[in-house]
Amino acid sequence: MICQFQRTIKKPVIIEGIGLHTGKKVKVKLYPAKKNEGINFIRKNTIIPAKIEYTHSFDYSTSLMKNEVAIRTVEHLMAAFYFTAIDNIYIEIDEEELPILDGSSKDFVDAIKSAGIQTLNEEKFYAILESPVFINQGDKYIEGKPSSITKFTYQADYNNDIIGKKSFTYIPNDKESYKGLFSARTYCFLEEVEYLKSLGLAKGGSLKNAIVFHNNTVLNQEGLRFEDEPVRHKVLDLVGDLYLLGYPIIGEIYSFKGGHRLNAEFVKALLYTDSISIKPASEIRDIIKESSLLKVG
Template identity: 40%
Template sequence: MKRKTLREEIFYKGIGLHKGEDIKLRLIPAENGGIVFKRVDLEEGKNEILMDIENSFDLTRGTNLRNEFGASVYTIEHFLSALYIMNITDLIVELDGNELPILDGSAKIFVELLESVGTKNLKEDVEEIVIESPINLTVGDKHIVGLPFDGYKITYTIKFDHSFLKSQMLEVVVDLESYKNEIAKARTFGFDYEIEYLKNNNLALGGTLENAIVVKKDGVLNPDGLRYEDEFVRHKILDLIGDLKVLNRPIRGHIIAIKAGHALDIEFAKLLKK
């Protein structure tokens, strides 16, 4: 596959999930250099953060990157998921805050924005990561396995000890059509009992029922309900695709994840890199 970038610039403004502030986002085509986040609100020369797995940190509630000067960018996984499915390998991402806009809590709008200007091929090729023999990673009761497969397939299982949200499993062969129909619209979610803790710790200040599913003991608080009956596991697949995008290479293989999350995703990405 050829490396790709955007045909034209994109500008967007939206609310950041955790700080609740307006974020101005500008996506600028690049000829090389990979994916670079540029914090225009910080000192020039110290404000560029290369998308590199070695720059990942603090993976508790999202995928985040920082550079050697301490400049950071948070909650990038939905955006990266859209970049993966659009095969974009080279881009400058300017933003005037430390997180990406949350949009509607999914990757749907990001995909629509990228499709609105289209992509163009660059001269250089990008090498696939091909899983040629089984690999696995286990931490406690969380697992990720990689198997050979002629394509990109993800099987994901979630399991919660909750009165409403228990177990869900989904398998999907990932391509642009299946992603747009089955994955992109699935929103991030949290539990009603987490809200007070998050607010008290200055997190999710921009979270609303417009950009997240809130799970209560017998359903969801969102008045319009769910987009899919199994929207939760679909969003976990969306996150996994975005987390593995930190490698900035197409993946050929079958990935099976059980109760994984950002931290395990990134550790698995390190195995893939090797």
């Protein structure tokens, strides 16, 4: 299915869980939105658009803030909106941090699908990458290149036998690369846990919502869902963070060792260097046919 028109959900849906870093119970309610309203969080009577200009911090997650009201760990839900091609929706949340659920986007995707998808009478807009973009932080970098085929690639470089130097490429219209991406879980190393807790983070973390490595061993009894699950999750994070651009991208994105902060800086570079053009579906019909952008599973 090629998305020519904007989408929202048909009815409200509630999602409950605990925050990965706060450890607090949280209730999230997704509401349908009208055309061109975009993706917006609501907390403490404050509407916070899911846009890059509202990003606030990147300490092991991506957070938004407006008028001193924060929303933490938005990337997994943003990825779910990308995977289900949602353009317009309201997210009401009663605590600071979104629930971690199983550590992936799967439960968010399932909730969106259970609410039903509503096609709106308005064209969908796309961000067309018109010229190359390169941004780095030390040896970490993200590169974007114009292309009619949309690709998101992450290259890892860990001194670890399980993750190592694996890479994963997600092509939105390719069933094989899409399959299993949204169910890839977040991860950490056991030696990081005490450090994270010393920072007041990971209070809600457990083997139920994260993969935990110790040396070259997976501590989760069930093991990995996929041999390259950690790298797949990095692609999930990349997709979620880049959707803070406000539009799905048409182009090739390659990330080497990137994280949330670098993802955000890349989105800012796209906006502030005039490297993209925003066009409605009708003006890029040939490109969309070739790339089959946003194949919804």
